[in-house]
Amino acid sequence: MNSDAYQDVDACPQCGRQHTVKIYQVVIHKTLRWSESINCPKCGLQSEADGRGFPPPEIREHLLRTGGAWCVQVTEYPSKVALLRVLRENLKLSLNEVKRISDNLPGMVFLGTYGEATWLHELIGQVGAIGSVDRV
Numbered sequence: 001m002n003s004d005a006y007q008d009v010d011a012c013p014q015c016g017r018q019h020t021v022k023i024y025q026v027v028i029h030k031t032l033r034w035s036e037s038i039n040c041p042k043c044g045l046q047s048e049a050d051g052r053g054f055p056p057p058e059i060r061e062h063l064l065r066t067g068g069a070w071c072v073q074v075t076e077y078p079s080k081v082a083l084l085r086v087l088r089e090n091l092k093l094s095l096n097e098v099k100r101i102s103d104n105l106p107g108m109v110f111l112g113t114y115g116e117a118t119w120l121h122e123l124i125g126q127v128g129a130i131g132s133v134d135r136v
Ligand SMILES: [Zn+2]
Pocket: 012, 013, 014, 015, 016, 017, 040, 041, 042, 043, 044, 045
């Protein structure tokens, strides 16, 4: 299980004061999950949100800003078809995107947060692909 907790500063959606937001991205049983918790010291707003898969854009922004961007590089794969199928299904890629990745193999197949990159790295490992997760 890979767990990442990040803290960032954002304006309170209720009173506008800058406050700390805590964000987690975690992989449980091969499923990517995220959660966000807000606790405003001025107006007392408390808010929790969570879900499966890729987080909403504004939460992803926090993760990328505080945790950096990471990529998955694939160097070897026993079956290109199997590798592309895993990428397509889990990243919900269009055929054009799949073709673009296919044309660039071996090489970078994904760019995102650390939690997402380690999640995908684990998935492609199941079809025998070998690669690395690197900070961009
Ligand atoms: Zn507030």
